[in-house]
Amino acid sequence: MKNVDKKDEALNKLFSGYIEEAECPPEGVTFMAKEAMDENTVRERATELQLAAQTSHGGEQASGSGRRIPAKAYAVIAALFVLVAAVLLAVLLHVSGTDKFMDSPTDAGTDGSYISLAADDMTEREIEGFIVEDSSDGSGANSSDLFFFVEDGTHGEYSEFALTDSVGDYTEGDVVVYRLRCSVSPGVGVVVYVEAEGVRFDELNDYKDLPESRSIGDDVFELGKDGQNTLIYFSSGGYGYNLCLQTSDSEKVDAVLSRISEGVN
DSSP states (O other), rough: HHHHHHHHHHHHHHHHHHHHSSSSOHHHHHHHHHHHHHHHHHHHHHHHHHHHHHHHHOOOOOOOGOOOOOHHHHHHHHHHHHHHHHHHHHHHHHHHHHHHHSSSOOTTTTOOOOOOEEEEGGGEEEEEEOOOOOTTTTTTTOOOHHHHTTTOOOEEEEEEHHHHHOBTTTTOOOEEEEHHHEETTTTTEEEEEEETTTEEEGGGGGGGGGSSSEEEEEEEEEEEEEETEEEEEEEEEEEEEEEEEOOHHHHHHHHHHHHHHOOOO
C-alpha cells in the first residue's frame, strides 16, 4: 500500500503543473501513466528483493560498464513520456478548436452592425444657397443623386456632418451624415437625414423602430407618426434615409412613397 500511495503522489506531482496551466489530459492518458508506473514499481520491488538476497549471501552486483539502470528511472521516464504525449494531444485539440472558431465565417458587415455616432462625434457644416441639382458632369456635388426624390432646382437648407476622428473605414473629415430641409411636393415640407453606408446617427434611432412596414414593389418602408408628422425610414444604395414629412394626410404620404419608390436604387 505504501508503494501505491507513493506512486499516486509522484504521478500527481508530475501532472500538477500541467493542470494549473491547461486542461486536464484525457482520463485514458492518465490511466496509461498509472499502468506504466505500476509495472515499473513491480520491477523495482523485485530488484530490491534480489539485491537483498544477494547481499545476505555475500554476493556483489556487477560494477563498471555493466551497471543496471535503477528501475525507478524507468518509471520516471515512462511517466514523463506519457505526460508529454498528453500535453501535445491537449494542445493539438485546443489549437484545432481555436482554428475552427477563427475560420468560421463572421457576420461583419452582414449582421446589421453599424458605427454608432453621437452629435459630438461630428462637426456640422452648413452650405448656404443650396440647390438640388444634377452635377454628374463633375461641376459639383451630385445632390440630385443623393436626394433623388426631390425635384431638381429645389432650394433648401443643407448641412453636412463630418467626423472629428477616424472610425471604422472612415477617416477624420469624412462626411457621414447629410441633412436637407425643403419641400418634397407642393405644400409638403420634409426634413431628410441621410446616413452614409454602415453609419447610424444615434439621434435618429427612433426611425429604426417604427411600427408600420409597407412594401411597394421590392421596396420596403418603415412608417410611424409624430404628432402631425409622418416618419419614414428606408435604405437605398447603401445609404439610410430618415424622413420627417410635415403632413399626416395619407394621400400625400402615399404620393411621396410612390415617388421615392420610382427612384430607389
